[in-house]
Amino acid sequence: MSQNVITSPTGHDAHDEHHGPSGLLKWLTTTDHKIIGLSYTITAVVMLIIGGALAELIRAQLATSNGHLVSFAQYNELFTMHGSIMIYLFVGPFAFGALANIIVPLQIGAPDMACPRHNALRYWLYLSGSITMLLGFFTAGGAANFGWVGYAPLTSSLNAPGAGADLWIGGLLLTGFSAIFTGVNLIATIFYLRAPGMTMFRMPIFTWNLLVTAILILLAFPVLTAGLIMLYADRHFGTHVFSVAGGGVPVLWQHIFWFWGHPEVYILALPFFGMATEIIAVFSKKPVFGYKGMIFATITIAALSLGVWAHHMFTTGVVLLPFFSIMSLLIAVPTGIKIFNWIGTMWRGELWFSTAMLMSIGFLITFLIGGLTGIYLASPPLDFFTHDTYFVVAHFHSVVMALVLAAMGGLYFWGPKITGFLLNERIGKAQFWLLFIGTQVFTFPLYILGLQGMPRRMAVYPLHHDWVNLNAISSVGAVLIGISTLLFALNIVVSWKKYPAGDNPWDAQTLEWFTTSPPPHHNFYRLPQIRSERPTWDYNHPEHKSVAHASHEN
Amino acid sequence: MEKTPLSPQGTRTSGRIGRRLRVLLTIPAAGLLLSGCTLPSFGVSKGVTKSSVQVFHLWQWFSVGAVVIGALVLALIGYAIVRYRRKDESAIPKQSQYHIPLELLYTIVPIIIVIVLFVATLIVENPEVSNPRTDVVVNVNAFQWGWKFSYPGHAVVVVGQTTQSPTMVVPANTNVHVNLTSTDVVHGFYVKEFNFSRYALPGVTNQFTFNAVKTGVYSGQCTQLCGLYHSLMFFKVKVVSPATYDQWLLDNRNVSAATAAANATALQNNPYLSSQSTQSAAN
Ligand code: HEM
Ligand SMILES: [Cu+2]
Numbered sequence: 088m089s090q091n092v093i094t095s096p097t098g099h100d101a102h103d104e105h106h107g108p109s110g111l112l113k114w115l116t117t118t119d120h121k122i123i124g125l126s127y128t129i130t131a132v133v134m135l136i137i138g139g140a141l142a143e144l145i146r147a148q149l150a151t152s153n154g155h156l157v158s159f160a161q162y163n164e165l166f167t168m169h170g171s172i173m174i175y176l177f178v179g180p181f182a183f184g185a186l187a188n189i190i191v192p193l194q195i196g197a198p199d200m201a202c203p204r205h206n207a208l209r210y211w212l213y214l215s216g217s218i219t220m221l222l223g224f225f226t227a228g229g230a231a232n233f234g235w236v237g238y239a240p241l242t243s244s245l246n247a248p249g250a251g252a253d254l255w256i257g258g259l260l261l262t263g264f265s266a267i268f269t270g271v272n273l274i275a276t277i278f279y280l281r282a283p284g285m286t287m288f289r290m291p292i293f294t295w296n297l298l299v300t301a302i303l304i305l306l307a308f309p310v311l312t313a314g315l316i317m318l319y320a321d322r323h324f325g326t327h328v329f330s331v332a333g334g335g336v337p338v339l340w341q342h343i344f345w346f347w348g349h350p351e352v353y354i355l356a357l358p359f360f361g362m363a364t365e366i367i368a369v370f371s372k373k374p375v376f377g378y379k380g381m382i383f384a385t386i387t388i389a390a391l392s393l394g395v396w397a398h399h400m401f402t403t404g405v406v407l408l409p410f411f412s413i414m415s416l417l418i419a420v421p422t423g424i425k426i427f428n429w430i431g432t433m434w435r436g437e438l439w440f441s442t443a444m445l446m447s448i449g450f451l452i453t454f455l456i457g458g459l460t461g462i463y464l465a466s467p468p469l470d471f472f473t474h475d476t477y478f479v480v481a482h483f484h485s486v487v488m489a490l491v492l493a494a495m496g497g498l499y500f501w502g503p504k505i506t507g508f509l510l511n512e513r514i515g516k517a518q519f520w521l522l523f524i525g526t527q528v529f530t531f532p533l534y535i536l537g538l539q540g541m542p543r544r545m546a547v548y549p550l551h552h553d554w555v556n557l558n559a560i561s562s563v564g565a566v567l568i569g570i571s572t573l574l575f576a577l578n579i580v581v582s583w584k585k586y587p588a589g590d591n592p593w594d595a596q597t598l599e600w601f602t603t604s605p606p607p608h609h610n611f612y613r614l615p616q617i618r619s620e621r622p623t624w625d626y627n628h629p630e631h632k633s634v635a636h637a638s639h640e641n
Numbered sequence: 642m643e644k645t646p647l648s649p650q651g652t653r654t655s656g657r658i659g660r661r662l663r664v665l666l667t668i669p670a671a672g673l674l675l676s677g678c679t680l681p682s683f684g685v686s687k688g689v690t691k692s693s694v695q696v697f698h699l700w701q702w703f704s705v706g707a708v709v710i711g712a713l714v715l716a717l718i719g720y721a722i723v724r725y726r727r728k729d730e731s732a733i734p735k736q737s738q739y740h741i742p743l744e745l746l747y748t749i750v751p752i753i754i755v756i757v758l759f760v761a762t763l764i765v766e767n768p769e770v771s772n773p774r775t776d777v778v779v780n781v782n783a784f785q786w787g788w789k790f791s792y793p794g795h796a797v798v799v800v801g802q803t804t805q806s807p808t809m810v811v812p813a814n815t816n817v818h819v820n821l822t823s824t825d826v827v828h829g830f831y832v833k834e835f836n837f838s839r840y841a842l843p844g845v846t847n848q849f850t851f852n853a854v855k856t857g858v859y860s861g862q863c864t865q866l867c868g869l870y871h872s873l874m875f876f877k878v879k880v881v882s883p884a885t886y887d888q889w890l891l892d893n894r895n896v897s898a899a900t901a902a903a904n905a906t907a908l909q910n911n912p913y914l915s916s917q918s919t920q921s922a923a924n
C-alpha cells in the first residue's frame with residue numbers, strides 16, 4: 088500500500104503542532120484557508136437567512152392583492168435588498184468564497200491558498216461590505232430602493248437621495264474587490280500549487296469550474312467596479328455619466344451592469360454545477376461520465392457568457408437583437424451537455440440517495456426547468472412580453488433555487504470534511520423534500536402570473552382573474568422553503584459533534600477525502616499517487632479503474 | 642447598435658441583405674407558424690394585434706420544444722433514479738466513462754434545435770420590429786407616475802396619473818406608429834393583449850408600430866421599476882373603428898390639455914392611496 092503513497096512536501100513533522108494564537112484571536116488573525124472558508128460559509132448562510140426572511144415578507148405582502156404589511160416605499164426596499172443580499176452577499180460569496188476556499192486547495196493537494204494573507208483580506212472585505220450594505224436599513228431614508236440592478240437614472244442623487252443608496256454602492260465596491268481578489272487567488276493557487284501528478288486534466292470538475300469562474304470574475308467584476316465609481320461620481324461630484332440633462336447616457340449603466348451581470352450569472356452558477364457534478368459521481372459510485380466534455384462545456388459557457396449581456400436589454404430598443412439572441416440560445420448547447428453528463432454519470436450506477444445526492448438531483452430537475460424557460464427569453468419577441476413580468480421572476484428563481492439546492496448538497500457532502508461530523512440524514516431528507524417541493528410550489532404560480540401579465544416589483548396588484556389565488560399558492564411555497572431552512576438550523580443543533588465522519592464517509596473519489604476530517608493545518612500528511620482525476624478512488628479500489636465505453640478490454 | 646434612420650412615417654430604410662433575408666424567411670414562415678393554431682396555448686393568448694398572433698405561434702412552437710425536451714430529460718432522470726437505486730451497499734458498478742458517439746449526439750442535436758429556434762425567432766421578429774408605413778402617429782410620454790398620449794397634428798393630448806388610467810385611443814386595422822420616450826426615469830410600456838413591451842427611456846425616442854385587429858379596451862401598465870408608485874402606473878388602450886377614431890379626435894381637440902392641468906394635483910388626492918375599497922378601480 089505504501090508504495091502508492093508519496094509524502095507531501097509539507098510533511099507532518101513540521102505541522103503536527105501548530106503554534107500561534109488560539110480561540111477568538113486565532114479566528115480573527117488566521118490565514119488558514121479552511122478557517123477563512125468556514126467564516127465565509129457561516130457569513131454567507133447568515134446572509135441567506137436574512138435574504139430569505141425578506142423574501143418571506145415580500146410573499147406575505149403579496150399573499151393578498153392589496154396588502155398593508157408594508158408601505159410602497161418599504162416594499163421597494165424589500166425586494167431591492169432581498170435581491171441584493173441574495174446575489175451579492177449570499178450566492179456569489181458562498182460559491183467562490185466558502186466552499187471553493189475550503190475545497191479547492193484540498194482537491195489539488197495544496198497546503199493552502201497561494202496568497203494566504205490576501206485570502207484573509209478578501210474575507211474581511213466581504214464581511215465589511217455586507218455590513219455596509221445592510222446598514223442602509225438603519226438610515227433615515229431607508230435602504231436602497233431601486234432594484235438590485237439599480238437602473239439609472241433611478242439611482243441619481245435626485246431620485247435616490249438617501250444614504251441607503253450610497254451604502255449600497257459602498258457595500259458593492261467592497262464585496263466587488265473581495266471577489267476580484269478571490270479570482271486572483273484561485274487562479275494562482277490552481278496554476279501553481281497543484282501536487283505532483285495533478286495535471287490540469289486530472290483536476291476534479293469542481294476545481295476546474297472554479298478556475299473558469301475565477302477567470303470570469305477577473306474579466307467581469309472590474310467593469311462593475313468602474314460603473315459603481317461612475318455612479319458615485321454622478322451622485323456626489325457632479326459628473327453626468329448617466330444623466331441626460333448633462334449629456335450623459337442612462338442606458339450606458341445597463342450595458343455596464345449587464346456586461347458584468349451576465350457573466351455573473353455563470354460566476355454564480357458554475358461552482359454549483361461543479362458541486363453537483365462531484366456529488367452525483369460519488370453517490371452513483373462512478374466516474375464523471377464525460378469528464379473532458381464537462382470541462383469543454385464549462386469553458387464554452389464562460390466564453391459565450393461574455394457576449395450575451397444585452398439579452399437583458401431586448402426591450403430597450405437600442406441593441407442588436409439577432410446577435411444577442413443567437414449567442415444566448417447557443418448557451419443552451421453546453422448547458423445541455425452538462426445535463427446529459429449528469430444523467431450519464433448516474434446511468435448504470437449504484438445510486439445512494441443520501442441527502443447530498445437528493446439535493447443534487449433536486450438541483451438537476453429545478454435547473455432543468457429554469458434552463459428551459461430561459462430559452463424562451465433568448466428569443467426577443469418572446470422576451471418582449473415576458474420581460475419585467477413574473478415570468479422572469481419565476482425563471483430566475485428556478486435557477487437560483489436550484490443553486491440553493493446544490494449549495495445544501497455541498498454542505499451535507501463537504502461539511503463533514505471540515506467539521507469532522509456528519510449531519511443527521513433523516514432531518515436532511517425532510518429538509519430536502521420541503522425545499523424541493525416548496526420551490527416548485529413557489530415558482531410554478533409565478534410563471535402563470537407572468538404570462539397573465541403581472542409585472543414584477545409591485546407592492547399591490549389589481550384583482551385580476553385568479554391572481555390572488557396564484558399569489559397565495561406561491562406564498563405557501565415560500566413558507567415551505569422557510570420551514571426547510573429552519574430544519575437545516577435544527578439539524579446543525581441536533582447533530583452537533585454527534586456522528587463522527589471519518590476520513591472518507593461517502594467512499595468518495597477526489598483528493599480531499601484522502602486526508603483526515605478535519606484536515607491538519609497544512610492539509611496533508613501524505614498523498615496518494617495521482618494517475619487520474621480520481622486519486623482517492625484509485626487508491627481505495629485499485630481493481631476498479633475507469634474504462635472508456637469504446638474500449639472492450641473486459 | 643446604430644439605428645437605421647426612420648422616415649417621418651416610420652419606414653425603416655434597411656440594408657439590402659436584411660431585406661433579402663426577410664423576404665426569404667417570411668415565405669415559409671406563414672405556413673409554418675399559422676399551422677400552430679391547433680396546438681395548446683401554453684398559457685399565452687393570441688392577443689389583438691397582427692404581430693401578437695405571430696408571437697403567440699412562436700410561443701407555441703418554443704413550448705412544444707421545451708415540453709418534448711423537458712419530458713425526455715425528466716424521463717431519463719426518472720428512469721435512472723428508479724432503475725439504478727442502490728440495492729447492495731458494497732456493490733461497485735462498472736466504472737465506464739466516455740461514449741464518443743453519444744457525446745456527439747447530445748452536442749449536435751441541440752445545435753440543430755437552437756438553429757431552428759433562431760430561424761423561427763427571426764421570422765417573427767423581423768416583421769415585428771420593422772416599421773411599416775403608418776397613418777396614425779401617437780407620441781407616448783411616460784413620467785413618474787403616469788402617461789401622456791399626444792396626437793401630433795390633431796391638438797389632442799391625453800394625460801393621467803396612476804389609477805386614473807389615461808386612455809390611448811387608436812383606430813383598428815391601421816398601422817399605428819408610437820414614438821415612446823420618458824421625461825424622468827426608465828419606464829416600461831406594456832400591453833398584455835399586444836404580447837409586447839418596450840422601454841420608455843429618458844433621452845431616447847423608441848419607435849414601434851402595431852396594428853390592432855380587434856376593437857376593445859385593453860389594460861396596460863408600466864413594467865419597469867420607476868420609483869414609489871410604480872405599482873400604480875396604469876393606462877388603457879382603446880381600439881375603435883377608424884370612423885369612431887376620427888370623431889374622437891374632433892371631439893377632443895384642445896380639451897384634453899385643460900383636463901391635464903386639472904389632473905396636476907391628482908396624485909395627492911389619489912383615491913387609491915386613501916382608501917382600500919377603491920381597489921377595483923385598478924382593474
Ligand atoms: C425563500 C426563497 C425565495 C423567495 C420566497 C423569493 C421571493 C422573491 C419574490 C416574490 C421576488 C419578486 C419581488 C418583486 O418583484 O416584487 C423576488 C425577487 C428577487 N429574488 Fe427572490 N426569493 C427567494 C430566494 C431567492 C434566492 C435564493 C435568490 C438568489 C440567489 C433570489 C434573488 C432574487 C432577486 C435577484 C430578485 C429581484 C429583485 C429585484 O427585482 O430587484 N431570491 N424574490
Ligand atoms: Cu443574462
Ligand SMILES: [Cu+2]
Pocket residue numbers: 828829863864865866867868870871872874
Ligand atoms: Cu414603473
